[in-house]
Amino acid sequence: MRYSAAALLRNAIGGQRHWRPAWRFPRPRTRYDVVIVGGGGHGLATAYYLAKRHGIRDVAVIDKGPIGLGNTGRNTTVVRSNYLLDPSAALYEHALKLWEGLSQELNFNLMFSQRGVVALAFTRHELTEMERRVGALKLNGIDSEMLTLDELRRRVPLLNLSRELRYPVLGAMVQPRGGNARHDALAWGYARAADALGVDIIQSCPVSAIRVERGRAVGVETAQGCIEAGRVAVVAAGHVTTLMETAGVHLPIQSYPLQAMVSEPLKPMLDTVIMSGLVHCYVSQSDKGELVLGAARDSYVSYAQRGSAHINAATIAALLELFPVLSRVRLLRQWAGIVDVTPDLSPIIGPTEVRELYVNCGWGTGGFKATPGSGWVFAHTIATGAAHALNAPFGLERFARGALIDESAAAGVSH
Ligand SMILES: Cc1cc2nc3c(=O)[nH]c(=O)nc-3n(C[C@H](O)[C@H](O)[C@H](O)COP(=O)(O)OP(=O)(O)OC[C@H]3O[C@@H](n4cnc5c(N)ncnc54)[C@H](O)[C@@H]3O)c2cc1C
The missing domain is CATH 3.30.9.10 (D-Amino Acid Oxidase, subunit A, domain 2)
Structure with missing residues (x-):
């Protein structure tokens, strides 16, 4: 949605009576191709790239409260990509490059x-x-x-x-x-752009459980009833462990x-x-x-x-x-x-042992900067069923294999 100068003037003198909300407030449908639990920056970015890059628009982002009021709206907005190890450097640098064109791409300052x-x-x-x-x-x-x-x-x-x-x-x-950005603008920008591509953003709708049948995620239970899903993606920072437990997935978090x-x-x-x-x-x-x-x-x-x-x-x-x-x-x-x-202070992004259940979490004290890159690779993973080269090292199975990505030096200060 683009506002012309004339529309801005009309709204200013018209008491903003005709001001349209930046995204819709739809009631949830009974089924979506993809349900994303968590309307922080990472969940909204994932929805946007699913719709924009992969043409998957039958998507709902469900948040227990208003979008962006989790860590996305609480962080201190430091953006950088100077991580020590190759996998982290590649992932965070990809995010920083996306940041550099993001205001233009989302048409949101x-x-x-x-x-x-x-x-x-x-x-x-x-x-x-x-x-x-x-x-x-x-x-x-x-x-x-x-x-x-x-x-x-x-x-x-x-x-x-x-x-x-x-x-x-x-x-x-x-x-x-490196530098800063406005944190809630990131959530709002992605929300508006995802909504314009057909994504439903469902707010104030806590998800209480992930429904699993015969080893496959089939939907979520919410305060507004059960919603079926072809794929479920959980991006619920801070509360991800309890939610994933309902699907029998234990996270080292x-x-x-x-x-x-x-x-x-x-x-x-x-x-x-x-x-x-x-x-x-x-x-x-x-x-x-x-x-x-x-x-x-x-x-x-x-x-x-x-x-x-x-x-x-x-x-x-x-x-x-x-x-x-x-x-x-x-x-x-x-x-x-x-x-x-996580034990190695690096995120977890990828599929889980439950089919069609994906998780993106463990960003700890430093995930704001990664938001565009995280959404970009997570959308690829959900759309194709396989990790992108950039997030392949960050799978959950690395803790079983001992292939940790120890970023305690680069992530030692909380940012
Ligand atoms: C004080 C502070 C300072 C920080 N400073 C920086 C910084 O300078 N730079 C940096 O890069 N990072 C920083 N971070 C970290 C960064 O904020 C996070 O890593 C990042 O915002 C995570 O984004 P997210 O979208 O995954 O999570 P969030 O923004 O937390 O979104 C998760 C969403 O899931 C929703 N949710 C949770 N449970 C449920 C449920 N059961 N049902 C439905 N919805 C649910 C929540 O309501 C929330 O909106 C900081 C964090 C904090 C707290």
Whole structure:
């Protein structure tokens, strides 16, 4: 749906009475070719690419609440592709390339801003790991550079580079093409585009179970009745384990609350993303001027989406160590999301032992950046019944084979 300038003017002076919703609110039909459980960015992107690239339009995306209010609408919006291992680098770089044309493709301003992502090193070990990572990234054709302290000072003038710090900064790496985007715009953009291609988006409809007959997924049980499906795809971050258990599929996942917060709005002061592993905090400045602060995950598994004062206090202490100039800034609000974490901190994308049941989960603290790539490869997997080369290494069976993709260094900071 495209709005002309004249239509915008007409709606503005007409009190928006004729404003059409960006997507429909259909009642669920009794059967679809594909039912996607979870209307976060990944589920909506999957639906869009199924319709757009594979011509599969008889698709429903079902969410227990309004779309995009899970982790998609709660994350701190860092987008980058600087992962160490070849399979991850390929998958996240594919996603980043899609990001670069996505506002145009969806005709929706995602406010994607490639302002660079700078990761700080505080110990010799961190510095060595970064040098190794930059080398690996260059071999994979992904933009990445080490920064000297002088370069860092020029790039982030307010950063405290004093030698007197508890942990002085020793160096940094940067991915210039990394940055931020508006998180809920991603969900809305994909939702509108998928809807326009015929996908039904069913909101406020919790799925309680996956129906399996003779080893094959045949539908889902929902608050609005049973819906039959030729294929069922579960993309329900944070709550995926309990849902998949209803189909007899056990996932090696633990769910944790991950904390975040924003400050009051400030004048522009930080034009890049700062990630800091040892002095744990990551921070960027939103277009509204708020400092968006990422904290750690809680130490205990839990489904409680509430704040953890000690985690937030540690993050604020870290921020002030890096930017003492912010000591009088006030916090505006804080929140948490439930993230699903695998043993190797890499996602699970692929078929399961139940025929026609597919799962996309385990993105942990860092799946926002991957959304376009994840939806793209997952749609391919659902449409063809087989993994794409990019997601083949990320199958569930890797845990049985011991073929883990250990990204604890690249995913160590929660972002
Ligand atoms: C505080 C925080 C900061 C983060 N920061 C970053 C970051 O900077 N960069 C980054 O790349 N990633 C970040 N992440 C991670 C990122 O947000 C997630 O990996 C990503 O958004 C997952 O998207 P998704 O679509 O899979 O899940 P979600 O957006 O969580 O969507 C899952 C959907 O499933 C629905 N659902 C669940 N159970 C059911 C059910 N039974 N029936 C129907 N629907 C159901 C939920 O309502 C939800 O809408 C962060 C996460 C958090 C919490």
